[in-house]
Amino acid sequence: MSTPAGVSAEIEELIEKNKKSRPIVAIIILFGGIFALLVSIALSISFGAADINLETVWTAVFHFNPDLTPHQIIREIRMPRVLGAAMVGSCFAVAGALMQGMTRNPLADSGLLGLNAGAAFMLALCFAFFPGLPFMYLIMYSFLGAGLGAGIVYGIGSMSRGGLTPMRLVLAGAAVSALLGALSEGIALYFRIGQDLAFWYAGGVSGTKWINLQVMSPWVIAAMIGAIIISRSITLLSLGDEVAIGLGQKTKTIKVFGMILVLVLAGSAVSVVGAVGFVGLIVPHLTRLLVGHDYRWIIPCSIVIGGLLVVLADLAARMINPPYETPIGALIALIGVPFFLYLARKGGREL
Amino acid sequence: MAVLNVDRIAAGYLSTLIINDLSVSIPENKITTIIGPNGCGKSTLLKAISRVLKTKSGAVYLDGRAIHQLETKEVAKKMAILPQTAAAPEGLTVFELVSYGRFPHQRGFGSLKKEDYKYIYWALDVTGLNEFKDRPIEALSGGQRQRVWIAMALAQGTEILILDEPTTYLDLAHQLDILLLLQRLKEEEGRTIVMVLHDLNHASRFSDYMIAMKDGTLMMEGTPEEVMTCPNLENVFNIDASMATCPFSHNPICLSYQLFQKNK
Numbered sequence: 001m002s003t004p005a006g007v008s009a010e011i012e013e014l015i016e017k018n019k020k021s022r023p024i025v026a027i028i029i030l031f032g033g034i035f036a037l038l039v040s041i042a043l044s045i046s047f048g049a050a051d052i053n054l055e056t057v058w059t060a061v062f063h064f065n066p067d068l069t070p071h072q073i074i075r076e077i078r079m080p081r082v083l084g085a086a087m088v089g090s091c092f093a094v095a096g097a098l099m100q101g102m103t104r105n106p107l108a109d110s111g112l113l114g115l116n117a118g119a120a121f122m123l124a125l126c127f128a129f130f131p132g133l134p135f136m137y138l139i140m141y142s143f144l145g146a147g148l149g150a151g152i153v154y155g156i157g158s159m160s161r162g163g164l165t166p167m168r169l170v171l172a173g174a175a176v177s178a179l180l181g182a183l184s185e186g187i188a189l190y191f192r193i194g195q196d197l198a199f200w201y202a203g204g205v206s207g208t209k210w211i212n213l214q215v216m217s218p219w220v221i222a223a224m225i226g227a228i229i230i231s232r233s234i235t236l237l238s239l240g241d242e243v244a245i246g247l248g249q250k251t252k253t254i255k256v257f258g259m260i261l262v263l264v265l266a267g268s269a270v271s272v273v274g275a276v277g278f279v280g281l282i283v284p285h286l287t288r289l290l291v292g293h294d295y296r297w298i299i300p301c302s303i304v305i306g307g308l309l310v311v312l313a314d315l316a317a318r319m320i321n322p323p324y325e326t327p328i329g330a331l332i333a334l335i336g337v338p339f340f341l342y343l344a345r346k347g348g349r350e351l
Numbered sequence: 352m353a354v355l356n357v358d359r360i361a362a363g364y365l366s367t368l369i370i371n372d373l374s375v376s377i378p379e380n381k382i383t384t385i386i387g388p389n390g391c392g393k394s395t396l397l398k399a400i401s402r403v404l405k406t407k408s409g410a411v412y413l414d415g416r417a418i419h420q421l422e423t424k425e426v427a428k429k430m431a432i433l434p435q436t437a438a439a440p441e442g443l444t445v446f447e448l449v450s451y452g453r454f455p456h457q458r459g460f461g462s463l464k465k466e467d468y469k470y471i472y473w474a475l476d477v478t479g480l481n482e483f484k485d486r487p488i489e490a491l492s493g494g495q496r497q498r499v500w501i502a503m504a505l506a507q508g509t510e511i512l513i514l515d516e517p518t519t520y521l522d523l524a525h526q527l528d529i530l531l532l533l534q535r536l537k538e539e540e541g542r543t544i545v546m547v548l549h550d551l552n553h554a555s556r557f558s559d560y561m562i563a564m565k566d567g568t569l570m571m572e573g574t575p576e577e578v579m580t581c582p583n584l585e586n587v588f589n590i591d592a593s594m595a596t597c598p599f600s601h602n603p604i605c606l607s608y609q610l611f612q613k614n615k
Contacts, residue, residue: 242434245403248427248455293443
């Protein structure tokens, strides 16, 4: 047996050969995805009740003229909407990727595990008791609500004997989401705020305003940078706690930090579009399939693909039955539910 | 010389104590095996030694320093662990998993350096996994998978290896394969190996030092000759053993055994 330091010539050769193929795929996905995202954003802006061509979109963005109606439409209605869609998609996707990696639960998704319902419930409370609360504070209640939802689900899940299995968590998540949803609707009826809340439940980006984006983006950007910073540690956690500890990982610190990031991401997204589920389930799995298991690549690619998915869903939502809009929550569930069933059939085990 | 000292530890889960007031020393450059019946606290002891489980009282000393006070990444440079229930995420390739063994030696975003590649290829080589390195782990057999995890621990490049039942679920040839590998690592590189084994005869054949546990306490420790005796096996496992000598290692082995009558 030779010692590690002793092996040489053939290994040098292998090292050269092994300048790996996966990062190349990941880079293609990343840049291809960014390009596709920009194209879809442009298409999404040009498409709508008032037809606007891509050239006008370009000039409205880069040479804005407030006297032109199309420019007004683009600036005030369509741009915040599509940027909101992109941001929200990225948020849900990264939140899902973090949760799946940290808990090794392939069914982890902020919608399935009650975070979205918790955030929406808290928003309903805010509408009922503090009407007119500025968005700046609303979003923080949303974080809190996401934490509340996650807390209840994990609490219920861990009460059962045999501990937290992925399936048990999803069942607890479904039950808690149903309860919180019912409570929110009760509040909506009692306080007559049904109109305000309706679109939250359907999940829509149509109400997105610049102010939402302004308030939300610092949180979201900080959380995404945080997610990229801990991405390597997430990969280790995905090997299991004991292995991660053995490799010198501070598992508790990373989990607490990761959970905070998840709450901020899911909370921000819900405060803008409502409880849209499944984005955080689908996107990380798709990304993993494309770029492999390294979260240093999964997280950046999830940002791009998550944004792309929701922008496209929103575009489709407007094209299906114009001038009416199909709720994007329903559209994404159309892909999400079969996908969920597929994962659940695989046993919901081992990630 | 002892490299790991366990000093009067108590450890367990939530409110249940599994082991209480246990002290033991692990000799350096030797293979030490912990044996004992199911639920006696073997794995708990191993987890406490490897800092996976925090002790409730007492301390584990690594090179004379309390392990829980050391920077965990520094410990990971000296000690690698293979948990009993290691399961790789789907889609991970052999090479990728083994490369994570280099984590304690990396900084920042962790791209692999030449030094890292050397350890990874060496680990793949000694575990005989070179030809499988690009395969996803779930496509391998149980014995190969176990070797992948061992390769990861080897790539970590540590003096101490801690393994929880490394041969469970493997067939006879593969069990021996793993144990011979560990023996070679000890003899040729002077590694210190601590493991839990269920097979007493393997434990006797490959260990320099044995620790017998029962109900969370240490019943007996010493060389295989000292530990593998009829009275000890009766004490620890409650079996009536018939002993013989291993023709290969000349250590005592348990040829066969029966249970004592209930009313004894």
